Amino acid sequence: xxxxxxxxxxxxGTPAERWRTAGPARPRAGYGARRGGCLGxxxxxxxxxxxxxxxxxAVALLPVLIPSGPAHLxxxxxxxAIAVMASLLWAGWARVEVRAPYAFAVAVxxxxxxxxxxxxxVPGKAVPALAQDLWLLAWALCIAxxxxxxxxxxxxxxxxxxxxxxxxxxxxxxxxANSALLAGYQANEGGRITLTLGDPNYAANYFFLSIMIIxxxxxxxxxxxxxxxxxxxxxxxxxxGSNSGIIQMFVGIAAGVxxxxxxxxxxTALLAAGCCFLIVGLTLVPRIPVAEVQASARASQHRMLxxxxxxxxxxxxxxxxxxxxxIELYYQGGPLGQGPxxxxxxLSANQAPFAREAHDDYLAALVERGFFGxxxxxxxxxxxxxxxxxxxxxxxxxxxxEVVPAPGxxxxxxxxxxxMAAVYEVLHVRHVWALFGLVAAIFLWSRK
Numbered sequence: 001x002x003x004x005x006x007x008x009x010x011x012x013g014t015p016a017e018r019w020r021t022a023g024p025a026r027p028r029a030g031y032g033a034r035r036g037g038c039l040g041x042x043x044x045x046x047x048x049x050x051x052x053x054x055x056x057x058a059v060a061l062l063p064v065l066i067p068s069g070p071a072h073l074x075x076x077x078x079x080x081a082i083a084v085m086a087s088l089l090w091a092g093w094a095r096v097e098v099r100a101p102y103a104f105a106v107a108v109x110x111x112x113x114x115x116x117x118x119x120x121x122v123p124g125k126a127v128p129a130l131a132q133d134l135w136l137l138a139w140a141l142c143i144a145x146x147x148x149x150x151x152x153x154x155x156x157x158x159x160x161x162x163x164x165x166x167x168x169x170x171x172x173x174x175x176x177a178n179s180a181l182l183a184g185y186q187a188n189e190g191g192r193i194t195l196t197l198g199d200p201n202y203a204a205n206y207f208f209l210s211i212m213i214i215x216x217x218x219x220x221x222x223x224x225x226x227x228x229x230x231x232x233x234x235x236x237x238x239x240x241g242s243n244s245g246i247i248q249m250f251v252g253i254a255a256g257v258x259x260x261x262x263x264x265x266x267x268t269a270l271l272a273a274g275c276c277f278l279i280v281g282l283t284l285v286p287r288i289p290v291a292e293v294q295a296s297a298r299a300s301q302h303r304m305l306x307x308x309x310x311x312x313x314x315x316x317x318x319x320x321x322x323x324x325x326x327i328e329l330y331y332q333g334g335p336l337g338q339g340p341x342x343x344x345x346x347l348s349a350n351q352a353p354f355a356r357e358a359h360d361d362y363l364a365a366l367v368e369r370g371f372f373g374x375x376x377x378x379x380x381x382x383x384x385x386x387x388x389x390x391x392x393x394x395x396x397x398x399x400x401x402e403v404v405p406a407p408g409x410x411x412x413x414x415x416x417x418x419x420m421a422a423v424y425e426v427l428h429v430r431h432v433w434a435l436f437g438l439v440a441a442i443f444l445w446s447r448k
Contacts, residue, residue, distance in 0.1 A: 041151060047090035052152045054083040055142060059156055060163035062431040063206055066184075066198045071128040076430060080139050087142045098145055101440040102383050106137045109376030112369040113340045120339030120368075121346065129340035136433040143437025148445040150399035156438070157217050157403065164210035165229055168236035171195050171203075175239055183239075192241035201424050204242035205417060206431050207233050212252050212413035216406050244423045252409070252416035259392050259408025319359060319423055326363045337370030361421035377427075381418060384436050387443040388414045400446035410439060 041049045058079040065074040091098050110133050117126035147153040171193050174182025184194035184203070192200040211233050220226050237245060254277060262270040329338075329346055338346060343364065344357045365377040388411040396404065404410065413435055421427050 041155070044149075044151070045090075045094065047086075047093050048152075051083070051086040051090040051142075051146050052155055054079070054086040055146045055152075056156050056159040058083040058139075059143075059160050059434060062160075062163075062434060063167050063203070064196050065202070065430075066196050068198065072132060074430075077135075080135075080142075080430065083146075084138050084142045087146050091145065096145075096148075098141075099440075099444050100141055101144055101387070101444070102137060102140060102380060102436065105376055105380035105383050106133055107376075108379060109133060109365070109369065109373055112337070112373035112376055116337035116369050116373065117339030117342075119336055120333075120342045121349070122342050123339060125341045125345075126339040132428060136428065136430065139430060140433040140437035140440065143434055144440035144444060147438065147441035150397075150403050153400065153438075153441060154403045157213060158219060160210065160434075161214055161217070161219060161229070164207065164213075165232060167195055168207060168210075168232045171236045171239065172232070190241070193236070193239045195236075200240040201242045201244060201420075202426065202429055204237055204240040204245035205248070205420060205426050205429065207237035207240070208245060208248055208252060208416060209413050209431060209435055211237070211249075212256070212409045212416070215256055216404050216409035216413075218405050244420050248416040248420040251419045252412035255412035255415045256406065256409035259411060260406060263392075263408070322359055323363060326360070326367050330363075330367045333367065333370075335371045337366070337368050337373055340368050342368055357425075359424055361425050361427045364425055380427075384414055384439060385418075387439050391439065391442045391446065394447070396442070396446040400442060404442060407442065410435075410442070414439060 041052060044052070058076065061076045061079045064076045068074055090096070110130050113126060113130050113133070117123045117130075120126070143156070147156055170182050171184070173179070174184070175193060184196055184198070185191065186194055186198070186200075189200055193203060194200045195203045195206075197203045197206060211230065214226060214229055214233075218226070220229070237249070242248075258270060258273060258277075261273045325347055326343065329343065329350075333346070341357070362374070362377065366374040369376070391404075391407045392411050395401070396407070417426060417432055417435070426432055
């Protein structure tokens, strides 16, 4: 063979010519050159890697809400701030396309709250609430834009799963050791665990979302390991003693199962399964002796039953009373509302028998932010729900489908949270907005 045929184009000519004809450089063997690299981000630019890692750390620290500082700031907000700044740095440096889901809905919600605060009795107290709305939007947008690749989405979801297992284990250790520090016992909550979320219903919602994420990702891949995680999280969820969490869990699981039936068997099988659920519910629920079960739970020797099912009758009565009082406040305040966080002040001024902050996201929006605030909340719910339905109805690209093989359980997580919002204010909690960001990310970046 002639010698000139053995010469590569990059080996002849001037240095500039060799540089132009050499083609893309190959990674050197060694650290980061193996498949996946560190965290699966070996080929990811440094600024993007920083944004992904910072977001994953913030997700791991989502339950750390106490000690609470001024303006309801929590330790996790420091991690969220770093994640938001890292994502802004990456977006500005790389000039990536940035999307802003939910921005219009939050703008309407905040504007309605600002107008209501101007005519309400506590305009100064409304400022932290409005700032919190914008802060939660920034957090959701951070997740929605950072998780634009299947690798980033996989890291964030798996960090959520691993972190939730650690938090649940700490809660169970605290329960067994009767440690108020680990279990997060509150003086006014009996033996219900709150972990570091400061509220047992928040803890129940966090463990519920974690269970739904495991079901949606089917990770860990090993079924035994997945069953162990389910048992760990379900036990921690039960120890929160959240009555609204029972309905939330039922809605989430039912939605996930119904979507799975629809995707495998079609619309006919879905309708048949829905009819079965309806028939079973209408047949069995009326036959349950609720009063007897509640009385037995109140007299039980087990603290968990007393603090869970045993207190359900008292909780229901309190919620009904607060609902009636809130409706009266709406008629007194008018269609513009009286401003965020004004419910307790107004109930105390009226010498109401049960003066508390609103326990219902929907009534709170209507009473405190008026008609336009309720419209903003409905737009937000429609935005999240439509994106959740879209990722279920259409096929995902293979890379995203591998990370989230059962997206119906994410839709179930959204549905269960929205149902819980009808009896407790959970739509201002950070892990809920992280879920909204994940749903938006899959919707935006997984299209074929």
